[in-house]
Amino acid sequence: MVDCFQTLHTHFNCLIYFSPVVTQALERDVNQANSDPTVKAVVICGANGKFSAGADIRNFANIGQSKFSSLESVVSLIEKSDKPMVAAIEDLAFGGGLEIALGCHYRIANMKARVGLPEVTIGLLPGAGGTQRLPRLIGVPAAIDIITTGRHVPATEALKLGILDEVVEENPIEAAINLAQRVTGQPLGPRRLCLKEVPKLPNMEAFLDEARLKVKKRANGQLSPQMCFEAVRASVYLPFAEGIQKEKQLFMYLLSSGQSKALQYAFFAQRAMEKWVLPNGASWGTADPQPVKKAAVIGLGTMGRGIVASLLKAKIPVVALEQDKKQLEVGKAAVMALLEREALKMHQNGQKPKKPIVPHFTLDFGALKDVDLVIEAVFEEIALKKEIFHKLSVICKPEALLGTNTSYLDIDEIASVTDRPHKVIGIHFFSPAHIMKLVEIIYGQQTSPSAIATAMSLAKSMGKIGVVVGNCFGFVGNRMLTHYYDQAYFLIEDGSTPEEVDKVLQEFGFKMGPLRVGDLAGLDVGWRIRKGKGQTGDALPPGTPPRHRDGMRYSPIPDMLCEMGRYGEKTGKGWYLYDKPGGKIAQPDPWLHGFLSDFRRTHNITARTISQDEILERCLYSLANEGFRILSDGIASCPEAIDTIYINGYAWPRHTGGPMFYTSQVGLPKVLAKLQEYAEANPDIPSLQPSPFLQKLVALGSPPLKEWASHVRSQNSKL
Numbered sequence: 001m002v003d004c005f006q007t008l009h010t011h012f013n014c015l016i017y018f019s020p021v022v023t024q025a026l027e028r029d030v031n032q033a034n035s036d037p038t039v040k041a042v043v044i045c046g047a048n049g050k051f052s053a054g055a056d057i058r059n060f061a062n063i064g065q066s067k068f069s070s071l072e073s074v075v076s077l078i079e080k081s082d083k084p085m086v087a088a089i090e091d092l093a094f095g096g097g098l099e100i101a102l103g104c105h106y107r108i109a110n111m112k113a114r115v116g117l118p119e120v121t122i123g124l125l126p127g128a129g130g131t132q133r134l135p136r137l138i139g140v141p142a143a144i145d146i147i148t149t150g151r152h153v154p155a156t157e158a159l160k161l162g163i164l165d166e167v168v169e170e171n172p173i174e175a176a177i178n179l180a181q182r183v184t185g186q187p188l189g190p191r192r193l194c195l196k197e198v199p200k201l202p203n204m205e206a207f208l209d210e211a212r213l214k215v216k217k218r219a220n221g222q223l224s225p226q227m228c229f230e231a232v233r234a235s236v237y238l239p240f241a242e243g244i245q246k247e248k249q250l251f252m253y254l255l256s257s258g259q260s261k262a263l264q265y266a267f268f269a270q271r272a273m274e275k276w277v278l279p280n281g282a283s284w285g286t287a288d289p290q291p292v293k294k295a296a297v298i299g300l301g302t303m304g305r306g307i308v309a310s311l312l313k314a315k316i317p318v319v320a321l322e323q324d325k326k327q328l329e330v331g332k333a334a335v336m337a338l339l340e341r342e343a344l345k346m347h348q349n350g351q352k353p354k355k356p357i358v359p360h361f362t363l364d365f366g367a368l369k370d371v372d373l374v375i376e377a378v379f380e381e382i383a384l385k386k387e388i389f390h391k392l393s394v395i396c397k398p399e400a401l402l403g404t405n406t407s408y409l410d411i412d413e414i415a416s417v418t419d420r421p422h423k424v425i426g427i428h429f430f431s432p433a434h435i436m437k438l439v440e441i442i443y444g445q446q447t448s449p450s451a452i453a454t455a456m457s458l459a460k461s462m463g464k465i466g467v468v469v470g471n472c473f474g475f476v477g478n479r480m481l482t483h484y485y486d487q488a489y490f491l492i493e494d495g496s497t498p499e500e501v502d503k504v505l506q507e508f509g510f511k512m513g514p515l516r517v518g519d520l521a522g523l524d525v526g527w528r529i530r531k532g533k534g535q536t537g538d539a540l541p542p543g544t545p546p547r548h549r550d551g552m553r554y555s556p557i558p559d560m561l562c563e564m565g566r567y568g569e570k571t572g573k574g575w576y577l578y579d580k581p582g583g584k585i586a587q588p589d590p591w592l593h594g595f596l597s598d599f600r601r602t603h604n605i606t607a608r609t610i611s612q613d614e615i616l617e618r619c620l621y622s623l624a625n626e627g628f629r630i631l632s633d634g635i636a637s638c639p640e641a642i643d644t645i646y647i648n649g650y651a652w653p654r655h656t657g658g659p660m661f662y663t664s665q666v667g668l669p670k671v672l673a674k675l676q677e678y679a680e681a682n683p684d685i686p687s688l689q690p691s692p693f694l695q696k697l698v699a700l701g702s703p704p705l706k707e708w709a710s711h712v713r714s715q716n717s718k719l
């Protein structure tokens with residue numbers, strides 16, 4: 001008979017991470033329970049309905065002085081206990097939280113719980129024994145998958161894998177107490193993971209060699225997945241205690257790397273976006289979102305389709321409107337195919353696909369009269385957008401929010417044709433809209449705080465990251481991107497090949513370089529924008545010099561490629577040659593190399609050998625330089641906003657923290673000096689001139705990034 005059970009609550013507040021205080025409290029309580037003869041078994045649970053999100057990431061900066069090193073010893077203390085220790089996992093057990101649970105002899109969770117070791121995503125590895133215990137519990141292949149990806153494992157899958165012993169519908173604490181009663185008196189040796197052998201594979205060596213290659217390829221220059229792999233591999237070849245030492249050593253190596261600092265910065269930067277503040281003081285804290293119970297999407301092109309799918313994912317019924325029957329049929333078929341693909345993906349991931357809400361497809365603007373929100377996603381033509389917004393202000397109910405998915409047009413100009421400019425807002429999705437996490441939320445001069453709060457809350461309900469930004473041509477992301485692309489084009493004019501430029505940026509960590517991305521997105525997209533700006537096409541005044549616009553250097557090469565029908569992947573030719581139109585296999589194109597030689601000859605450009613450093617610096621520093629201008633103009637409220645946009649919307653390698661963080665790590669004086677050097681060598685490229693705000697920061701002694709925003713405020717203060 002069991003006389004007494006003790007339930008240990010880890011002393012968590014709301015979201016529940018191990019600080020040194022929590023770790024010490026747990027150690028003290030476990031010791032007490034061990035020495036109290038009236039305690040027969042122990043249930044460890046979290047407070048406030050959550051188990052634990054792991055170690056407090058904020059403490060990693062001072063790990064030298066902290067007690068993190070003792071977390072593994074607490075896990076070990078729990079594991080060695082002679083009394084059954086049961087983890088009752090409510091909702092989530094991540095990182096150090098799951099490692100504590102792995103030290104327990106039994107683990108029970110509720111149905112909606114998720115478990116995982118996400119340390120890899122913040123540039124670390126599980127440092128409290130997770131890399132040694134998990135493979136012993138579930139085998140090497142599954143452990144490598146979970147630890148090197150950091151993915152969240154749903155309770156049902158965790159049960160199948162053997163991470164959990166039981167999954168219950170409701171309260172796991174009660175179930176844990178029942179289980180503790182059942183198992184008291186049974187031998188605990190077989191339940192101690194430190195004593196278990198790692199399950200053997202017939203071809204372990206070959207499996208590990210192949211897995212290492214796969215992890216390295218997927219890591220794209222990020223260290224933590226590779227170190228996670230090495231730690232798990234150590235569990236195969238080393239006794240447990242030595243494996244733990246190896247884990248610590250690899251953990252400390254990662255902790256001291258710039259990458260883990262960058263990834264932790266990116267983690268907090270992203271979360272800070274929810275707490276938006278406008279220059280006029282309006283903020284998330286005081287603005288109330290309106291409910292969005294029904295929405296409409298106008299235009300079912302590539303973007304519109306993805307937006308419909310995103311709204312449906314948030315369980316918002318959608319009216320999907322097109323301008324003519326043919327477009328509607330094409331759009332409808334594409335949306336339905338997209339929804340089917342998404343359902344299939346969920347099925348393949350072991351998730352139960354929910355019954356999809358089917359959009360209401362229509363040609364009738366009248367169907368928009370009762371929606372709470374419209375997102376217009378038609379062509380980037382200001383006249384067309386204004387016509388639509390004028391119509392919307394007549395048809396939609398007065399409280400409806402009118403959003404535009406424009407990627408660079410003026411929100412105020414669009415708002416000016418409506419009866420409710422305070423309800424007009426930019427909601428800029430990134431392609432493919434149902435996959436990409438970023439949404440730029442653009443406020444115009446009259447956009448109300450409540451409209452911003454509504455758009456932000458909508459972004460969150462679609463599982464996206466909203467970043468509030470000001471209104472200017474291209475907003476934050478595309479305004480900066482123009483400079484990155486300009487440099488790539490100029491470097492190609494001056495002697496680089498597209499392959500060389502792409503290789504340098506890929507080695508930096510982008511999955512694809514700018515030219516390959518251009519081919520993927522379609523070179524005609526930028527062509528249309530440049531035509532709209534009068535930089536090329538019929539509106540270009542006769543006699544305009546081919547390589548200059550308004551006295552500034554301009555590369556006509558991308559326009560020339562489009563004029564020849566080379567739009568990129570979709571036409572089978574662009575900067576690269578593809579296996580077929582729509583094909584994905586890119587080859588260097590001898591024709592293009594010949595074309596570039598002819599171009600240089602025609603324009604008297606002597607091709608030079610351009611170093612990898614110059615390619616990298618000109619592309620990245622010019623992009624960040626525009627970021628400093630954007631900060632100084634108040635278009636982005638802080639560097640964290642720019643970095644969040646770049647990481648989540650432009651596939652900037654997360655492990656470098658984003659363009660502004662990266663610049664801060666390179667050192668502002670170096671970036672300034674390099675920009676000055678390149679600006680002097682290229683007087684007709686004014687965007688290489690260092691921004692006054694960058695110069696100011698350097699003059700101030702290069703303060704840390706988190707202080708930059710305050711220097712903008714002091715600069716712009718009228719007091």
Ligand SMILES: CCCCCCCCCCCCC[C@H](O)CC(=O)SCCNC(=O)CCNC(=O)[C@H](O)C(C)(C)COP(=O)(O)OP(=O)(O)OC[C@H]1O[C@@H](n2cnc3c(N)ncnc32)[C@H](O)[C@@H]1OP(=O)(O)O
Nearest residue numbers: 015017053054055056057064068069095096126127128271
């Ligand atoms: C000196 C020599 C010694 C040598 C020996 C060295 C050995 C070292 C031993 C080290 C031991 C390491 C132990 C362990 O392995 C390491 C870890 O556990 S690292 C942490 C791992 N956990 C995570 O990465 C989880 C991160 N969090 C999330 O993924 C999400 O927050 C969530 C848990 C899925 C919840 O998501 P949401 O509900 O969407 O909520 P938010 O994300 O918005 O978060 C709300 C709020 O909480 C803050 N927060 C979340 N998790 C943490 C955390 N782990 N630490 C600190 N803060 C966290 C988040 O920032 C939000 O804050 P707010 O914005 O509201 O201020």
